[in-house]
Amino acid sequence: MFYILFVVCWCLCHVSGVNPLNPETKEGLLRCVCSDCPSNECVTDGYCYVIFTLEKSGETTPYKNCFARDILIPPPRPFICQNTKDPNSHIHCCGDSDFCNEDIKVPFVIPQEEPREWNLWHIILVASILLFLLLAIIVISLGWLWHHRKQRNRRLRRGFPDVESVLDRSEVPLMGPHTPIRDVIELTSSGSGSGLPLLVQRSIARQIQLIEIIGKGRFGEVWRGRWRGEYVAVKIFSSRDERSWFREVEIYQTVMLRHDNLLGFIAADNKDNGTWTQLWLVTDYHENGSLFDYLMRYPVDTVGMIRMALSIATGLAHLHMDIMGNKGKPAIAHRDLKSKNILVKSNGTCAIADLGLAVRYESATDSVDIVHNNRVGTKRYLAPECLEESINMNHFDSFKRADVYALGLVYWEIARRCNTGGGCEEYQLPYYDMVPNDPTIEDMRKVVCIYKQRPIIPNKWQSCEELRVMSKLMKECWYQNAAARLTALRIKKTLANLGAHDDLKC
Template identity: 50%
Template structure:
């Protein structure tokens, strides 16, 4: 009886928290909030949720008030746990942040700086802090029990799906490379609403324990660093603040249910952190020392069998992305939209995994919902399909986006083939259309070559005298049809590569 009486207040508190979130998200930017920040143009603003925040830096404590717009931004900021140098308090009533003092928000910090005024009594603050924590602990325990059953159900449904669809081996592959603490966490984690990566609060814990060791790459989004977490290497992709939409979209895609696959870059955590008085957006993934396929092919040529295995593994990842897994906890179909050799990584086993999902599009048959995200950026011009270049792409049709991926995958096959030995001969690495457009081609350069002149990458004569490379040429051309509907599906590409590989095995055995 006593245990039951303890649970009732906790459940009531939990229900009130849910009610507060629902009412705030349904208001669709109608809340009037006090705005006290250098960014404020007026003393009041309107948003989905009001907030008060503090940031502790070398210049002292910065206290701000304002509003958050949109449910995604609200969830992102209001669910952020306080750190030693920043905290945020959200509320969902008109001008409710006007009653929140700097001391009250400072009290949310794990260790408030000495000498700061605190607006509430210690007892009240303890109740304020421990109440939600107790409720979350109760909810987490229940979720852990439910999640184990759901996870087993997911795998069972995936196996049934493979049997029915004749999907390729490895669709379920969710093994994490290597042993260790991080791998164990990933293997046994049950992510709230994800199934790919660590639970949200654990993500933040991991992110704050990472040491950045060396910068290993730069791009239009920012930088990639090799980091270390408890002795293990991880990759830390640091987005510039102006590219927040790409970071948010990639985080959103990586947290998709059942996305984890051996040929999709392994996602560990995502975090918004503050360093050197500036906000940094981190995406933490598995680290592959061989770098991208683009980097690897510039450094080394490969035997035909190796090149074929690389291509087949990349195709397997694309199949998993493109495939929708139907069910209550299923996975939407995903189109990459920026597939290229720089966005494919090479593992230590010389297999490939697809990365950089910041421009991805998702589709679910149940509600026929096409989610293109909120990122205005487009893919890489050199890899753009004809229908993208001549602006005839049917953007309301999800299959159209998948066919764009197939065009780009055909170009990746061409890059691998150039660096594959046959009779001891191999070409130096060159990007697609290297001899037809400038180093940094414009949209118009590519449109002229691909759409008007309908040119394709140059095929050396020696490829036709090698049975494997000759078969790859045929496959490439079936990915490069001007008419998108005539191109192969990702599953057909993968099966064709498997067939070419089995042909190699027969020749070897004979």
């Protein structure tokens, strides 16, 4: 604004014929202070003036000069001397004496914004907005909860059973309060594998005292708990893994499944805390943890190695076995056999756990009961035909042969930790020296299928009869051709004969 007024004034001075840079002192002319003249003064036959401009910094800048008479229109009150509505600029004209524009004071102060006062309407407006947002959040939350329950009920109507339908399979009377867990299971299930009686299962989640977390996985958490004075393992599934929970419960409740070398199933229950449902799977507790954890901490001798290997083969053979009859057992394939899914019992034998990916063979319809979900077995333990996606999903023996391949890798892990008197190797996962820590399907496919590599078997194992037999078994489990691999029953018999020489009974 200041520069615009300056240019206007400069032009006016030259148009009127007044020369502020070279004033001529004549009688009857008015002398004024000039801000940009060399002599700091100018002469005119009109008025002196001063323009005050308010800068953004809050300071005022004065500009002084003179107007010629012929631009003072109308003469009594010329327009050029009138102030506009701009609050940041002010002009003052004078002509009563020489240099009358010299000591003009600043005619205005810095305008300040008046503080805004809150009145009742402002408070009501803000409160209304906050209340609207709160109601919107509540409505959205209720809508999400309703949609979640609707989707779950829709899944149930499509044939996916709920907790109650799974638990309703036990219809035996309730035992006394002081009966040990194992006795209750043996007396009530008669080997059916259906776990505890119905009334116990439906209330067990409220009776178990959770003590500490002993494991975590993609399914959820595993806790050590106490029930009826005994330790139990509680596998708590997240609600998004409901299908895996249901599948594992369904497999565990298969008739005639209970076996010493399979993790003992106790009960299944759900616990609703109001916002989401916990899915519980209660099983036997083994303080030694998984085979993976055990081998990381301790070496084994040849007797311990054969005991572990024989117990795993025995459990797998029982899974794979098809028992005919009215109360028979269908053949079951594990599909995720690995050292982390095998537990070490206090007597040194092992129990196979985690049946969430298991499949059953329905002999009546000659079909494979497989549940399709996004989970696959552990990549490191996948058989070549699984990596190449050439496995025949309609042929049940294909799944059993993939289990045997994984069993050979587990045997290699155990054999590495076998101390024959000259020490043993440190624990490693299969293919530790060939693939990254978290290999992809493509990483494993290149090693196993293209290059046809297998874990390295040290030459010194040939000097020990037990390790030599284990080496031979591993190789016969690893065949690229799945049909050439040993069966779990054949492996069990071979190890049983080997153990008999050392007076081993499993």
